[in-house]
Each structure stands twice: as structure tokens, then as C-alpha cells.
Amino acid sequence: MGSPPAEAVELKNKGNDAFKKQDWPTAVDFYTKAIETYDQEPSFYTNRAQANIKLEAYGYAVADADKAIALDPTNVKAYYRRASANTAILHHKDAVRDWKLVVKNAPHDSTAKLRLEQCNKIVKRDAFLKAIEVEDAPSAAEGLDLDNMIVDPSYDGAKLGNEMTLEFVEDMIERFKNGKKLARKYVFQIIITVMELVKKEPTMVEVDVEQGQEITVCGDTHGQYFDLMEIFRLAGKPSEKHMFLFNGDFVDRGSWSTEIALLLYAYKWLYPSKFFLNRGNHETDDMNRMYGFEGECRAKYNERVFKLFSESFSALPLATLIGKKYFVLHGGLFSDDNISLDDVRKLNRFKQRQPGQAGLMMEMLWTDPQTQPGRGPSKRGVGLQFGPDVTKRFCEKNNLEAIIRSHEVRMDGYEVEHDGKCITVFSAPHYCDSTGNKGAFIKIGPEYKLNFTQFDAVPHPDIKPMAYASNGLQGMI
Incomplete structure (x- = not known):
């Protein structure tokens, strides 16, 4: 894989500037233009994934992370983005899989360890809630005098x-x-x-x-x-x-x-x-x-x-x-x-x-x-x-x-x-x-x-x- 041309890097940098200003839509536009100029650079996709997360476009963020991983299967940032997006849309089992990979490849990342622990707890909690779910449960108002x-x-x-x-x-x-x-x-x-x-x-x-x-x-x-x-x-x-x-x-x-x-x-x-x-x-x-x-x-x-x-x-x-x-x-x-x-x-x-x-x-x-x-x-x-x-x-x-x-x-x-x-x-x-x-x-x-x-x-x-x-x-x- 070659290096991205200067034009594409410049577009990515403009996206980074917009991101720093919290102008997420403009950031996405610049990252998209960078990708259109050169579509083989994983960082363009991971950056756009993060901007999409800020816009709550979690499906797009997952797709961007998938593309970055396809280009570079060792890209820890891409797994991090995908795990974050899947957590946000309550796909906790998918998120656990990716947090495990992040922790394995970045063992000193305390935030990733915390995220993995939290996601595991949520998966267990959801399984427990499903197990005790009753179709005709009594109202929470019952017994309130x-x-x-x-x-x-x-x-x-x-x-x-x-x-x-x-x-x-x-x-x-x-x-x-x-x-x-x-x-x-x-x-x-x-x-x-x-x-x-x-x-x-x-x-x-x-x-x-x-x-x-x-x-x-x-x-x-x-x-x-x-x-x-x-x-x-x-x-x-x-x-x-x-x-x-x-x-x-x-x-x-x-x-x-x-x-x-x-x-x-x-x-x-x-x-x-x-x-x-x-x-x-x-x-x-x-x-x-x-x-x-x-x-x-x-x-x-x-x-x-x-x-x-x-x-x-x-x-x-x-x-x-x-x-x-x-x-x-x-x-x-x-x-x-x-x-x-x-x-x-x-x-x-x-x-x-x-x-x-x-x-x-x-x-x-x-x-x-x-x-x-x-x-x-x-x-x-x-x-x-x-x-x-x-x-x-x-x-x-x-x-x-x-x-x-x-x-x-x-x-x-x-x-x-x-x-x-x-x-x-x-x-x-x-x-x-x-x-x-x-x-x-x-x-x-x-x-x-x-x-x-x-x-x-x-x-x-x-x-x-x-x-x-x-x-x-x-x-x-």
C-alpha cells in the first residue's frame, strides 16, 4: 500500500481542523473528499468514523471501521471506533468482541479495559432481564398507597x-x-x-x-x-x-x-x-x-x-x-x-x-x-x-x-x-x-x-x- 497523495492528506487535515472546532458535518465532508481522492488509507476511514459517531451516524461509523480493518487488520483504532459505535446502538455482543481485540493489542489502554468490563456487565444484565421477563408483569404502581x-x-x-x-x-x-x-x-x-x-x-x-x-x-x-x-x-x-x-x-x-x-x-x-x-x-x-x-x-x-x-x-x-x-x-x-x-x-x-x-x-x-x-x-x-x-x-x-x-x-x-x-x-x-x-x-x-x-x-x-x-x-x- 502506497502513501496517500499530498492533496488527500491536505483534505484529511482540513477535516481534522473542522473536527477540532466540533463541526462534525464539515469534518465528514472533508474526510469523504480525502477518501474519494485516495481510498487506501485506513486513517481517513477511522477519522470519518469518529466524526460519524459524533453525528450519531453509528451505522456509517461501523461501515467506515469495517473498511479500515479490511485495509489493515491490525488497526487498533478501527476496532476501537467499531466497538464504540456498536456500544452506542446497543449491539453489545459485537462491541465485546472488538473491545477484546483492542485490549489484546493495546494492553495498557485503561479506557478500553473499562469499556470491555462495562460491555460484559451489560451483556450479562440484558441476559438476566430477558430471563426474568414476565409478559403480564404487575404494574409498578401496585401496592403504592x-x-x-x-x-x-x-x-x-x-x-x-x-x-x-x-x-x-x-x-x-x-x-x-x-x-x-x-x-x-x-x-x-x-x-x-x-x-x-x-x-x-x-x-x-x-x-x-x-x-x-x-x-x-x-x-x-x-x-x-x-x-x-x-x-x-x-x-x-x-x-x-x-x-x-x-x-x-x-x-x-x-x-x-x-x-x-x-x-x-x-x-x-x-x-x-x-x-x-x-x-x-x-x-x-x-x-x-x-x-x-x-x-x-x-x-x-x-x-x-x-x-x-x-x-x-x-x-x-x-x-x-x-x-x-x-x-x-x-x-x-x-x-x-x-x-x-x-x-x-x-x-x-x-x-x-x-x-x-x-x-x-x-x-x-x-x-x-x-x-x-x-x-x-x-x-x-x-x-x-x-x-x-x-x-x-x-x-x-x-x-x-x-x-x-x-x-x-x-x-x-x-x-x-x-x-x-x-x-x-x-x-x-x-x-x-x-x-x-x-x-x-x-x-x-x-x-x-x-x-x-x-x-x-x-x-x-x-x-x-x-x-x-x-x-x-x-x-x-
């Missing part, structure tokens, strides 16, 4: 009775800003009440925007509580006339996930027919165990709180149809052109609590748009990608203006693609304190025009993202 549960005397906030009040919500907002927690009794009350509310909602909620009303659609908030406060400052808070839809991924990664989940649930209780929540791919057990929400629930409250949240997440609707014009769901469209809104309406989301690796629920939570026509493999390594022709056919078949989805960082906070038929909105600015993206939300009034607002991240207390992830993932992704 809320009526007689005492509120700790040290709790100094507003009291919660049998009805949610605006006073309680406003007090919650301030408590959370100041790093205080809710009384555990109230946490249980909120989750259980909202779980019963959302269980009664259809799999696809259908809502119209009447005269004098508006609805604000938000994408991923990922535990970034102080940025959620900025959304409410700019958009206005929920009310009977100001509806909201949060389109999944309220939790994980950001370290105020319990605060966001509890506040959104409190608003759902306060305005049950005006405040809507779609499930995201992070409202699932395996992601919550990996990306911090389970650890946060345990640290701030207890394991039962996580179990109740898990139950409630599996009851959330999967989509919302706004004015029969906009189909809003977290991920995207389907592997089969024959799927219609009626199929979504008929989908029994209670049949399986977790989305699994295939089927309509998985696709609704995981898929992404692509620029080329047709369908392609997922850049994430989970689900698939769908092209503009797929979106066009779906919208025509179902008389839709567009689909609105979230699930992906957009540097401008939102993106309109597929000839205006596919809109991505992402509401976690400066995602994970590292991406430099704007956040955005969409307002829709009775005329059903889309009005976009972009916003920047606001300061927050010095707690890092993924602070509660117990598996050391924060150092890897």
Missing part, C-alpha cells in the same frame, strides 16, 4: 391534591431551576395519573387548531431543562388556547431528564386535551439504561420511579395528526408503501411495550430521511432511510401537506426537505454541550401555516451531559 403516603417534612414546595394546578406547575418550574426535587409522593401521583390519561388516547392523536388557538410543535429536548425554559419564554407557556406537542426524546443524554419528564407530565395533567406527547426512541428501556435516564431516576428518586416512567412511556401515543394536514411522529416513514394512516390508527401499541428490531413501531421511532430516492440502510445501524419519492407517495396517498419529525440534530434547529414534504424539528440547542446547533420549534395556527422559531442554548449549572449514565458512555460518544 398514595392516599396514606406521607410527604417528607423537609419538602418546602406547593402541595398537590387530587387535581393538578397552575400554582403547582409554576412552583415546580422554580424548584427545578434551583436544583430542588419534588416530594416522591407527588412524583408517583403525576406519573400514575398521566399514564392513565395517555392510555385512553389513540395510537395516533388527531387534533384541530380552532380559531383563537395555536399549537407549538417541539422536537427532542433530551433533558436540557434550561433550554426548555427558553422555549416557554419565547413561545409562551401552555394554556387552554396555546396547545403544545412534544415529539419524543424528552429524556436521556441531558442531565435534567427527570425535571423535563415531570414538568411535561404535569402540563399533560393540567391540560389533558391541549397538551400532547409522542413517544420517541429514547422513551424505551434499553436506551434509558444506556443514556442516563434510569441512572438519573435512581439518583434523584428511586428505581420505582424509573419503572413507573417506563410503563408510562410504553403507553404514549406514537403520532399526532394536526388538522388532517401534518403527520407528526418522532422518526419517520415506513419500509412498505402500502402503510397508511389507517394502519397507524389500528396499531395496537400495547401489544409490545418496547419497539424491538422490526415492525411499524420501530420504524415510527427510528427511521430517517435521505436525499436519494427509494429506501436505504440506516446510517444509525437501526431502522432504515426513506427518500423524497417515498415521502411524496405517502403524503399523496393520505392527503397530507407534509410529515413533521424530529430524531436528528439539525444545525439550524430545523430543516425542510423532500420538496417541502418532510420537516425535521430539533429543540435541544448545543446538543450535549458539544454540537453548536440551534434549537427550533414550529407554531401552527388555524390557517395551518408553519412558522419556525430558532433559538440558542442558554447557560445551565455545571453538570455535564450523561452525568447519570452508569456505563462511561459519556467519555466515548
Whole structure:
């Protein structure tokens, strides 16, 4: 194998510069150009793999690592990248195989040893959880005597009775800003009440925007509580006339996930027919165990709180149809052109609590748009990608203006693609304190025009993202 030409090295160096500036998309572009100039240099692929990991394009990262390994089977960095990407998409057995190779070839790498140990623990834990899984397990709410549960005397906030009040919500907002927690009794009350509310909602909620009303659609908030406060400052808070839809991924990664989940649930209780929540791919057990929400629930409250949240997440609707014009769901469209809104309406989301690796629920939570026509493999390594022709056919078949989805960082906070038929909105600015993206939300009034607002991240207390992830993932992704 020869040395790469100077032109290719220069392109790689430009990619490295962009990477240092945390401009991951530009880094990928430069590494791609370097590969197009000279495709026999393993470091071009391992560098692009790392940039793809930063972009959560884990499937692409695995493919890049595969290529580097094919060129140089002794490339430790390539095994490291592949192991990192497979860990992130919960392919822990594949990750263990690669971490073993890294440790064997770099025996003094303490980080790799730690990753191997953690992955082995996760493989064992998953096997144990599968072994004890019961199909009709009793609710985590069983045996909770809320009526007689005492509120700790040290709790100094507003009291919660049998009805949610605006006073309680406003007090919650301030408590959370100041790093205080809710009384555990109230946490249980909120989750259980909202779980019963959302269980009664259809799999696809259908809502119209009447005269004098508006609805604000938000994408991923990922535990970034102080940025959620900025959304409410700019958009206005929920009310009977100001509806909201949060389109999944309220939790994980950001370290105020319990605060966001509890506040959104409190608003759902306060305005049950005006405040809507779609499930995201992070409202699932395996992601919550990996990306911090389970650890946060345990640290701030207890394991039962996580179990109740898990139950409630599996009851959330999967989509919302706004004015029969906009189909809003977290991920995207389907592997089969024959799927219609009626199929979504008929989908029994209670049949399986977790989305699994295939089927309509998985696709609704995981898929992404692509620029080329047709369908392609997922850049994430989970689900698939769908092209503009797929979106066009779906919208025509179902008389839709567009689909609105979230699930992906957009540097401008939102993106309109597929000839205006596919809109991505992402509401976690400066995602994970590292991406430099704007956040955005969409307002829709009775005329059903889309009005976009972009916003920047606001300061927050010095707690890092993924602070509660117990598996050391924060150092890897």
C-alpha cells in the first residue's frame, strides 16, 4: 500500500481542523473528499468514523471501521471506533468482541479495559432481564398507597391534591431551576395519573387548531431543562388556547431528564386535551439504561420511579395528526408503501411495550430521511432511510401537506426537505454541550401555516451531559 497523495492528506487535515472546532458535518465532508481522492488509507476511514459517531451516524461509523480493518487488520483504532459505535446502538455482543481485540493489542489502554468490563456487565444484565421477563408483569404502581403516603417534612414546595394546578406547575418550574426535587409522593401521583390519561388516547392523536388557538410543535429536548425554559419564554407557556406537542426524546443524554419528564407530565395533567406527547426512541428501556435516564431516576428518586416512567412511556401515543394536514411522529416513514394512516390508527401499541428490531413501531421511532430516492440502510445501524419519492407517495396517498419529525440534530434547529414534504424539528440547542446547533420549534395556527422559531442554548449549572449514565458512555460518544 502506497502513501496517500499530498492533496488527500491536505483534505484529511482540513477535516481534522473542522473536527477540532466540533463541526462534525464539515469534518465528514472533508474526510469523504480525502477518501474519494485516495481510498487506501485506513486513517481517513477511522477519522470519518469518529466524526460519524459524533453525528450519531453509528451505522456509517461501523461501515467506515469495517473498511479500515479490511485495509489493515491490525488497526487498533478501527476496532476501537467499531466497538464504540456498536456500544452506542446497543449491539453489545459485537462491541465485546472488538473491545477484546483492542485490549489484546493495546494492553495498557485503561479506557478500553473499562469499556470491555462495562460491555460484559451489560451483556450479562440484558441476559438476566430477558430471563426474568414476565409478559403480564404487575404494574409498578401496585401496592403504592398514595392516599396514606406521607410527604417528607423537609419538602418546602406547593402541595398537590387530587387535581393538578397552575400554582403547582409554576412552583415546580422554580424548584427545578434551583436544583430542588419534588416530594416522591407527588412524583408517583403525576406519573400514575398521566399514564392513565395517555392510555385512553389513540395510537395516533388527531387534533384541530380552532380559531383563537395555536399549537407549538417541539422536537427532542433530551433533558436540557434550561433550554426548555427558553422555549416557554419565547413561545409562551401552555394554556387552554396555546396547545403544545412534544415529539419524543424528552429524556436521556441531558442531565435534567427527570425535571423535563415531570414538568411535561404535569402540563399533560393540567391540560389533558391541549397538551400532547409522542413517544420517541429514547422513551424505551434499553436506551434509558444506556443514556442516563434510569441512572438519573435512581439518583434523584428511586428505581420505582424509573419503572413507573417506563410503563408510562410504553403507553404514549406514537403520532399526532394536526388538522388532517401534518403527520407528526418522532422518526419517520415506513419500509412498505402500502402503510397508511389507517394502519397507524389500528396499531395496537400495547401489544409490545418496547419497539424491538422490526415492525411499524420501530420504524415510527427510528427511521430517517435521505436525499436519494427509494429506501436505504440506516446510517444509525437501526431502522432504515426513506427518500423524497417515498415521502411524496405517502403524503399523496393520505392527503397530507407534509410529515413533521424530529430524531436528528439539525444545525439550524430545523430543516425542510423532500420538496417541502418532510420537516425535521430539533429543540435541544448545543446538543450535549458539544454540537453548536440551534434549537427550533414550529407554531401552527388555524390557517395551518408553519412558522419556525430558532433559538440558542442558554447557560445551565455545571453538570455535564450523561452525568447519570452508569456505563462511561459519556467519555466515548
